Amino acid sequence: MSETTMVQAVSLALARAMTEDERVIVLGEDVGVDGGVFRATDGLFTRFGADRVRDTPLSEMGIGGISIGLAAGGFKPVAEIQFSGFIFPLIDQINNHASRFRNRTRGRLQCPMVVRAPCGGGIHAPEHHSESPEAMFANIPGLRVIVPSSPRRAYGLLLAAIRGSDPVVFLEPTKLYRGAREEMLDDGKDLPVDRCFVLREGRDVTLVAWGAMVPEALKTAAEWEAKGVSAEVIDVATLKPLDAETIINSVKKTGRCVIVHEAPLTGGFGGEIAARVAEGAFSSLLAPIERVTGYDTIMPLLKLENVYLPNAARIGKAVDRAMAYA
Amino acid sequence: MSETTMVQAVSLALARAMTEDERVIVLGEDVGVDGGVFRATDGLFTRFGADRVRDTPLSEMGIGGISIGLAAGGFKPVAEIQFSGFIFPLIDQINNHASRFRNRTRGRLQCPMVVRAPCGGGIHAPEHHSESPEAMFANIPGLRVIVPSSPRRAYGLLLAAIRGSDPVVFLEPTKLYRGAREEMLDDGKDLPVDRCFVLREGRDVTLVAWGAMVPEALKTAAEWEAKGVSAEVIDVATLKPLDAETIINSVKKTGRCVIVHEAPLTGGFGGEIAARVAEGAFSSLLAPIERVTGYDTIMPLLKLENVYLPNAARIGKAVDRAMAYA
């Protein structure tokens, strides 16, 4: 079996979802003949036609609002936003409408839609293409926020997101589109979208990460193993609703916690996780919770991108601090 | 001296700023002849004319983007967004532009602008009028996020926000517009926009709040005093950049912390504060940090509004839990 990249895994999940449910409609800029700028929708146009794989005008608000109407009208739109920096015009529609339709009509109208967008840095992309906007969606009730970190999880989580009935923001780390690859089956099995994944068990410290920071955390864990530190690695995957329990239970066991994300520190979702852990594992904590994140600065243009982005070495330093705390 | 309401304090600050600096321009829907739907701009139109107190078309994105151009062009726009639920179309402009102009041009162009918007519940307003969106702005580097909790602080913080050179989101709790009143001078003195305010000193527990939750926290503190619990009350006021030090120092002293906000729990800015406290006051904490917040649900319509909103009683229960922890 050959290896599948994450962007291929996304394509496979989309094709599978479209095959099994004809209500699934893919729409976005250049998702049709071009197959999406990252090729996540490659081949879908030929297979499913222009009605179901729909190139939109350059109109992000429109993509968001039309998807809501489509969803309330009985379809299951999967919208692609071309780059992370262009998801912001949708926030009004997502916050004021998508997340509320079911509640405000007491269940009469629903809004099962998925907004896929690339996120994160590391591929030397232009300005506004490397941000991590997950925290902006994390305080919106009624929404699911998912960030996959591997081909298999991208596949399973995206399938679940599409099959579900809640509005979902699904952020795909561009660095992993081609940077992550593994053997996997297109078996139609989805993964739970209310669960964190424990990717590696450990005794001394819990590393909590999502998206492209998961491979970095795993790297740290592997390297620090050699230094005698046993790190548990958790992929949060679904940020909202948050499976705090899995994280808290891990920290209860390890006593130490390092949270890693690319977005700026202040107001980032790491704060939420730290708060939950500090509360839930209060009496087990052997050291302050560390957060290794992007800085509270504008994401720099590509020349300084790698100074900005957290990496295994920075995570390792935080592990060292946590281990050294007394 | 008669008492000034918070909405009057806002008017006074606007008038003072416009008088001292002719670059200050007020713009928004109905800010002109009508004086703003909450009357925050009452009288300004007559005093400063239609050029400087500018009714806009119904165009929130436009208000945001025009303000950026005005600011980069040498003015100091103070934009009013009519209700909290209508601030979302600005996020694209604030995140992708206002907060970045200085950085991306290495200081050549700046963006000194203030976006004022009402926020919060408690006045039985219509749908989409009672939300607390501060967390959406808290992860945007380059931005200041300010929420006043009294007439004097509204006055001093708004003056500082306008006088400064950074883009500011200034959220005014509607409940306090007329619900908060005190004696104050229109003396042109501003207040620091990088500082928390310790409103009440205490020994046993630190209550951290902002906006309309500050009076609730003060109420709890007063009531619990009688029960023998001495609560310190901190008004965060400027959420971003955060003065974590003041909060941490307080918790180092009291050993307990209760954070209060109206916005939903998950992804709310309380998480950030809890994370900072858990880290900074790690060895001083006698009990887990409590968060008393809105629920992770859509803000209900007015009939259930008061079930949703935190209040002194709920804060008190959290204080009791913190005090009882052992």
Place this chain on the structure above:
Amino acid sequence: MPHKPQNKEIIVNSPNIAATFEIDFTRYLDPAGKLLKELPAEAKDPATLKSLYRGLVRARAFDTKAVALQRTGRLGTYGSSIGQEAVAVGAASAMLADDVLVPSFREHGGQLWRGATPVELFLYWGGDERGNSFAKAPHDFPNCVPVGSHALHAAGVALAIKLRKEPRAVVCIFGDGATSKGDVYEAMNLAGVWKLPVVFLVSNNQWAISVPRSAQSAAQTLAQKAIAVGIPGEQVDGNDVIAVRTVVGVALQRVRKDQGPCVIEAITYRLGDHTTSDDASRYRKDTEVTPHWQEEPIKRLQQYLTTAGSWTKADEDKLLKEINEEIEAAAAAFLATAPQEPSVMFDYTYAQLPADLAAQKQAVLSSLSANLSQAAE
């Protein structure tokens, strides 16, 4: 290949003129109720006109009661449609049951026509989500408070209808103020390029709170917003319910035949305050408002019907009595409605209650029962 224009543009064969456009205006009744041209076939039956009249009167009665309930603290902020009832009623009367109404927040008359009950509308404006259940208008969208943001939903549900090849149509109503918003423009543009079955109906009541029509846009008509997106745009007298019904009806016929969307600007006037929270005397003079009372839709149709011999004082008394009874009964039923369980606020947030939220719900339930037992002590 350039897109084929949908509009009635005349492509002029001069090398210097790329296109020309025009905007029509339709009216049957003048302000005094005098017939200006022959009624269209669908409006010739007096029964039709009487039912339209009933719809207008019912809307006004609902508005009047709603304002009264608000004044006595039983409703939240309320936006009356007084003076502009003919827009929503006229449009609703041209729609079929299976069509979809995507309203703003001032289309009570149209909502009632289509089967939303007065009790539901009172519930919504009274702050109870059950008011959006619309048992008898299950396709219709709830009120949309963020101005203009629903235009995109209208385009979206129209796309759903088109994809299923159903002969249904969507009517989206919004105000003159809303036409300044980018989401409304994007909705029109998407509807145009995808030829979606939707009619965008601008209820131009000349004001957006305190901002007059002239301060919204330099465009001479709001109908010409259509030209920017290559679809037909026209004006109609929005206080002439016959004209509204006719123009919307013709548009819906086109739409149902998949001949594409359009923009209709209905010219009307907001006779009342913006909402019960507003005091219009701060920004507009009575002398501006007064003449518009001569043009309002109810008296106009009543005068026509009376002159035509189709309406008597007795008809009027009977209608008013019936409608008042209906609205009073609805108000009483609204006031007697048992409150929602507070914990219901958790139940529709997700399709299934997540663990996190279940814990929060439990906290509310137990604090409520604690309060109850306290109260019982």
Place this chain on the structure above:
Amino acid sequence: MPHKPQNKEIIVNSPNIAATFEIDFTRYLDPAGKLLKELPAEAKDPATLKSLYRGLVRARAFDTKAVALQRTGRLGTYGSSIGQEAVAVGAASAMLADDVLVPSFREHGGQLWRGATPVELFLYWGGDERGNSFAKAPHDFPNCVPVGSHALHAAGVALAIKLRKEPRAVVCIFGDGATSKGDVYEAMNLAGVWKLPVVFLVSNNQWAISVPRSAQSAAQTLAQKAIAVGIPGEQVDGNDVIAVRTVVGVALQRVRKDQGPCVIEAITYRLGDHTTSDDASRYRKDTEVTPHWQEEPIKRLQQYLTTAGSWTKADEDKLLKEINEEIEAAAAAFLATAPQEPSVMFDYTYAQLPADLAAQKQAVLSSLSANLSQAAE
């Protein structure tokens, strides 16, 4: 009082027609460089035409070098303007130094014309914020990547200019794709109703990545976006730099006299890939592209100049040599530019570094010096 229309609408006195509109199209040179009508006075001087020619050639040389640098990993993703240079160059040539250019990301030719240096532009596209310093074009805005979002900035800076009663103007350029965005519409509408000194110039190159013009809007022309906001709209041949310069120039004269904004649609064609990350062969055929090479702006003007006897082979060789030397020198200077201090990323976030951020900066500084000393070991 209804707003006085700014457009050349003809208000027809029929009760049924509220307004009519038309859209002009301007061109001086046909694709073969043949003069179609008399040149405008400002374009008669061969020196003017030669400087325009120089601007076009310089833009193409910059693009060519930039693509080459990208291919060898020294630049990030780059969007060439090949084939559409006349739009930005023509517009820039009609502007005064004090005016403000608010560009998208494909207006290299116009930026260079106005004083941005090739080194600055290379720096920006190479991922270095110092490229936006624009020492010699200090009023101009930096590239704007989020499509269309800068149209509002253009309106805002135009308002600033208007409030100060300065005789300056703003030119905002964006693509055909951008016209589908609500922020662009809101910008036009605000500019219209406030009569702001701004020209919105649509560089219609027929494609938005893989989406053709016909899939952006059912509007027959993009110039008619202007009609929706009550301002003049017209088309110009965007591959005829004389026409662009003239039409923009006339518009700027109006604008500087406070006679209001307008929309100009320049018809051009994107001869290359969307950017260096794009492969246009996935979605458009060579057979579509090839004929457009016959219409491109550089050869067109060259042929005219040659026929008019104003341009020789020797002139051409001299120009190419000069420009190649300039661009090569700039590329070398760019490659030799010392990198920014990494910690500079903190310094422009706020007017003053907040305490929080100072601590983060310190962490970066010390980890960098740790790395340095490690490397030195």
